[in-house]
Amino acid sequence: MGRQPCCEKVGLKKGPWTAEEDQKLVTFLLTHGHCCWRLVPKLAGLLRCGKSCRLRWTNYLRPDLKRGLLSEQEEELVIDLHAQLGNRWSKIAARLPGRTDNEIKNHWNTHIKKKLKKMGIDPVTHRPLHAAQSDEPLIHQQQQDPPQVRQGRCDEPKASSQGPAGANDDEDEEAPVSAQPQGAASHASTAAAVSPSGSSPASASVATPGADVAACPDTIDLFEVDVIMDMDWAGILSSSGDDGAGINVDLFDHYPGDGFDQQVWM
DNA sequence: AACATGGTCAACCGCAGTCGC
DNA sequence: TGCGACTGCGGTTGACCATGT
Numbered sequence: 001m002g003r004q005p006c007c008e009k010v011g012l013k014k015g016p017w018t019a020e021e022d023q024k025l026v027t028f029l030l031t032h033g034h035c036c037w038r039l040v041p042k043l044a045g046l047l048r049c050g051k052s053c054r055l056r057w058t059n060y061l062r063p064d065l066k067r068g069l070l071s072e073q074e075e076e077l078v079i080d081l082h083a084q085l086g087n088r089w090s091k092i093a094a095r096l097p098g099r100t101d102n103e104i105k106n107h108w109n110t111h112i113k114k115k116l117k118k119m120g121i122d123p124v125t126h127r128p129l130h131a132a133q134s135d136e137p138l139i140h141q142q143q144q145d146p147p148q149v150r151q152g153r154c155d156e157p158k159a160s161s162q163g164p165a166g167a168n169d170d171e172d173e174e175a176p177v178s179a180q181p182q183g184a185a186s187h188a189s190t191a192a193a194v195s196p197s198g199s200s201p202a203s204a205s206v207a208t209p210g211a212d213v214a215a216c217p218d219t220i221d222l223f224e225v226d227v228i229m230d231m232d233w234a235g236i237l238s239s240s241g242d243d244g245a246g247i248n249v250d251l252f253d254h255y256p257g258d259g260f261d262q263q264v265w266m
Numbered sequence: 267a268a269c270a271t272g273g274t275c276a277a278c279c280g281c282a283g284t285c286g287c
Numbered sequence: 288t289g290c291g292a293c294t295g296c297g298g299t300t301g302a303c304c305a306t307g308t
Contacts, residue, residue, distance in 0.1 A: 014278075015276095015277075015278090037293080037294075038294095050293085050294090051279095051293095051294085054294080054295085055277070055278080060276075060277095087297065087298090088296085088297085089297065090295075101295095102276075106276085109274095110275080
């Protein structure tokens, strides 16, 4: 028997997020954090599944996200990391603070791939195209092993299995920069890192969190995302009913007075 | 000016891994 | 130990926008 779908599909909205939905989600997460994503949409008053909320948050709404094109340096790093890690975008993203796996994946597929091909390099093997089948050494020298990780995680037994090469599977700990994939990455640095360039088409209509920070209540340090994530959910849940169905939380109650200007988010 | 084509990127889908009971 | 629930990840899709004809 198959697993239940991640959410009851009935009545749930799909497709692009509206500014209003973004606002609800951001407001809720910044206020309460999330205990389990499944509950977030219910508590936040969204007709979305938790998965969709998580994706929207991690790929677009997180305050510590950089926006705009990858710099030359970042691009080089991506190529380098791809040569070592293969299509493990989340691992690669962990090395680029403020960038998401989705963003890097898209950039790879649309820009870097072409660029490499133009340069005569096979984007998969990172070898010169004409020598793709030969035993010629890889372009990126730091590869001790052939790209055994090739396409995705399925090739390795599992990350936690203390992989064959301990040296290789602990990228996480040796990551020079904030390797935490989630908001934990860089509270202090996030403020500086946030650069809501708003170059994305969608960003014109949705929140640009970095800019909004100042408008949020001072009771919440918006960059303490991971702290927020540890907030008292039990209390929230109990105060809002436990079946989640009849939850009726006024999201903006948590913003004292007019300290939070909803319009700022738009 | 209208249409066609290509590029970009946000969002979805489904599978795999992890955790708790 | 097995099972189910939940989360995370990578691949893919489709809508939107820009450019070319």
